[in-house]
Amino acid sequence: MDVGDIVLGEFTLRVTPVFAPIVNAAGSDYQFAVAGNLDAANIPFFDADALHQGVVQDVLAAGTVEEQPAVLEQVGHSFLGAYGETALDLMRGQNMAVDQRFQDLQSGGFSSGDVELPEGTANSKELAAILSTSSGGLDFGLGGNTGTRGDLYGDLWIILRDSDGVPILSDAGFVQPLDANGELIDLDDEGHPLDESLTQEVELGRLNVGRAPLDVLDLRSEEVVDMLLAATTITTDAAGRLVLTVDGEGKTIDSPLENLAIYVALMTSGTIDSVSDLPGSDFDFLIDGVLTAADLEAFATFLAAATDKTGIFTSDEIAYINTILSINTVTDGGLTYSDVDFSTFVYDRTDTYGDIEVEVLVQQTDGSRVPTLVSILDAVFDGETAADAGSLDAYTLAADDARMVINFIHEYEIPEDDTN
Secondary structure (H helix, E strand, O other), X not given: OEEOOOEOOXXXXXXXXXXOHHHHOOOOHHHHHHHHHHHHHHHHHOOOOHHHHHHHXXXXXXXXXXXXXXXXXXXXXXXXXXXXXXXXXXXXXXXXXXXXXHHHHHOOOOOOOOOOOOOOOOOHHHHHHHHHHHHOOEOOXXXXXXXXXXXXXXXXXXXXXXXXXXXXXXXXXXXXXXXXXXXXOOEOOOOOEOOHHHOOEOOOHHHHXXXXXXXXXXXXXXXXXHHHHHOOEEEEOOXXXXXXXXXXXXXXXXXXXXXXXXXXXHHHHOOOOOOOOXXXXXXXXXXXXXXXXXXXXXXXXXXXXXXXXXXXXXXXHHHHHHHHOOOOEEEEOOEEEEOOOOOOOEEEHHHHHOOOEEEEEEEOOOOXXXXXXXXXXXXXXXXXXXEEEOOHHXXXXXXXXXXXXXXXXXXXXXXXXXXX
């Protein structure tokens, strides 16, 4: 605010608007609307809503101005989030209209004779197959939708899978959605549920960023490489996230995008490219180019650090995000899926967290709070043990446990530099 000349008791105020960082991240009218709503919501919340703050921080955590608009579109609470589904519904309507017209043409339903099917195409189904195979995209087999990375791949439903998460097809060759009781949902001749209301949709949440352009993760991968090359020591926090010492200061890699970049690199090639040496030998598995069952448990933490801190991880969610991220994908006919071998994977909650403690503020009888070491197994899991092996479900248990520990750390752990 600038106060101008005061003449006879009058003065002029010049006000220059200053946008919040989240608003400055917008690169289009839609993004500006999303960012503006997020910023406006921050006033009544007074920074008190953790989920709201997490959304804002996800955007601002993007390292460059070019990345922030892309991330903003993925996490925005507006029409942007529904854009893909709206477009899919529109496409389905158009496809049904075209299909009906083809049927009418072939059955003589139209008197006009100057509209013909393409040469060599017997019916609309054959035409759809030609268009599908020529589009070159991924197809989850749900609704027949195809697309490249960054597109909406169709409805993501809970489906019948084997122990590694590979879809088990129906006798007619379609993926098989399951209802809330785990029962098979009846399909029509084209593989679509007769009663779509029985399907269970899989929510990717923050992992929707996996649909962002490849450049987004590539940039974060470069930042991870720079940090690893500069690190003098490497440890992990209670959840298993990497803690690097750079220039004498400890830094936890807690950015969802950076953890997702690490996860993709390790799950696809078993190594973080451009890093040939790390301090000590405890973390050589990050750069040895070999994917082992023991490695998978550590990698589950990186995936957990990339997802929403609340909510429960599901096996279908991991199966879909692995496919979207092109992790060991296989294409069989018109179906693309991720095929990771979990047969030797073993996870035991007690082995992983039984000896882990963190310092938190514990309220005393007089109302004061005293820094106290607490057991992760007791504080997060109420002392309840759990173990599983040989399946995607076991891997999901490990990832969801890590997510719960990360959430606990964010909420209660005392920062090392906190002197209060």
